[in-house]
Amino acid sequence: MTLTSIESISDDPKYTIKTVCDQTGILPVTLRAWERRHEVLNPYRGDNHYRLYSDRDIATLRWIKNRIESGISISSAVTELRQLQQGGGMMESTPDVPFSEPKPAIPPVPPEEIAHQLYLALIKHDEEKASKLLHEAYKMYDLSTYILGALIPALVEIGEAWATGVIPVATEHFASAYIRGNLLTIFQAFPSRSNAPFILVGCAPTELHEIGSLMMAVMMRSDGYRVEYLGPDLPLDDLVDYAKYEKPAMVVMAATSIESAELIDHLQEKLTKLKPAPFLGYGGSAFNQNPDLIEKTKGTFLGYTLDSALETVNTLLPKGGRGKRG
Numbered sequence: 001m002t003l004t005s006i007e008s009i010s011d012d013p014k015y016t017i018k019t020v021c022d023q024t025g026i027l028p029v030t031l032r033a034w035e036r037r038h039e040v041l042n043p044y045r046g047d048n049h050y051r052l053y054s055d056r057d058i059a060t061l062r063w064i065k066n067r068i069e070s071g072i073s074i075s076s077a078v079t080e081l082r083q084l085q086q087g088g089g090m091m092e093s094t095p096d097v098p099f100s101e102p103k104p105a106i107p108p109v110p111p112e113e114i115a116h117q118l119y120l121a122l123i124k125h126d127e128e129k130a131s132k133l134l135h136e137a138y139k140m141y142d143l144s145t146y147i148l149g150a151l152i153p154a155l156v157e158i159g160e161a162w163a164t165g166v167i168p169v170a171t172e173h174f175a176s177a178y179i180r181g182n183l184l185t186i187f188q189a190f191p192s193r194s195n196a197p198f199i200l201v202g203c204a205p206t207e208l209h210e211i212g213s214l215m216m217a218v219m220m221r222s223d224g225y226r227v228e229y230l231g232p233d234l235p236l237d238d239l240v241d242y243a244k245y246e247k248p249a250m251v252v253m254a255a256t257s258i259e260s261a262e263l264i265d266h267l268q269e270k271l272t273k274l275k276p277a278p279f280l281g282y283g284g285s286a287f288n289q290n291p292d293l294i295e296k297t298k299g300t301f302l303g304y305t306l307d308s309a310l311e312t313v314n315t316l317l318p319k320g321g322r323g324k325r326g
């Protein structure tokens with residue numbers, strides 16, 4: 001083993017997550033989890049929010065992987081790394097790892113381009129093309145960019161095409177069912193952690209637009225929460241009965257129409273009577289477009305975007321416990 005100064009390795013951001021994973025043998029899902037939970041790296045984000053990694057990042061990841069393979073935990077490896085970085089940045093290089101020289105990435109496709117391509121594939125009912133695009137996008141972007149940068153703009157374009165008569169209802173249904181299916185697959189692929197704060201997510205009564213709440217569920221589960229997704233149009237009394245027995249730390253509701261948003265207010269009253277009372281968090285386009293509804297609705301407005309909503313959830317429900325109120 002030779003000692004290499006971390007500082008001597010280039011920090012120019014130039015590799016996509018796919019290249020980094022190919023070069024280190026680390027799975028994208030593992031890398032995302034290390035970044036999220038252990039702040040292993042802080043990759044550069046371009047104008048389009050996609051991550052770009054440097055040679056130094058790749059060297060760091062190879063070093064961490066090597067430490068883990070020698071039997072220590074990821075947390076201990078990260079602690080060691082921090083100590084090394086503070087003490088002059090010398091690390092054992094791992095030249096014996098049989099990886100090829102990484103090729104600089106072809107500039108990654110901006111997520112809005114993927115969104116438009118996805119829209120075109122879906123309005124042609126071309127499932128194969130849509131799958132290919134989403135597969136590539138999932139490897140290229142972090143989850144938030146994948147959802148906010150690619151899926152949501154595609155849905156907005158589909159909505160516009162439907163509203164202006166460019167596509168028929170059948171095509172809109174096909175497209176939204178396809179995206180919903182993709183999100184459910186991702187949701188089910190993340191482990192549900194039994195000891196993390198428990199969150200129920202769904203839509204207010206009469207609300208059929210469920211994709212936003214499903215996206216929220218995916219992002220919270222990927223962030224380490226125990227999340228159950230309950231779907232659209234939830235009857236409030238049934239939901240409260242269920243919450244009484246399941247004792248979630250939080251109930252998250254989404255609404256697109258004013259009518260369904262107004263019903264959320266009643267939920268807070270009912271939830272407050274439970275012991276322990278869960279937090280009520282809510283959001284969705286009804287609130288974004290009608291800020292007076294936020295004033296009127298009890299509970300916590302989680303945020304105008306899904307990533308700001310996740311930050312609010314993190315503040316209310318730190319992962320180590322049940323939440324500030326519980």
Ligand code: B12
Binds near residue numbers: 163212255282288309
């Ligand atoms: C798919 C779709 C449907 C599907 C839904 C299928 C499903 N399983 O979900 C179906 C066919 C059921 C449907 C029905 C209707 N739809 Co529709 N639909 C859409 C479409 C194309 C996509 C919706 C979507 O999932 N968007 C993705 C979400 C995530 O985007 P977003 O709301 O912008 O999300 C941001 C924030 O709102 C927030 N957020 C979103 N969800 C959540 C949740 C939480 C908890 C938090 C904190 C934050 C949050 O974060 C996001 C930003 O980061 C939209 C087009 C569009 N522009 O969205 C139309 C759209 C919403 N529908 C519309 C309409 C008119 C209807 C109908 C009334 C049509 C009709 N005449 O029957 C019905 C109403 C049904 C009902 N009772 O709810 C209009 C709404 C117009 C308006 N402003 O009121 C839209 C905008 C289409 C359009 N361009 O005119 N629809």
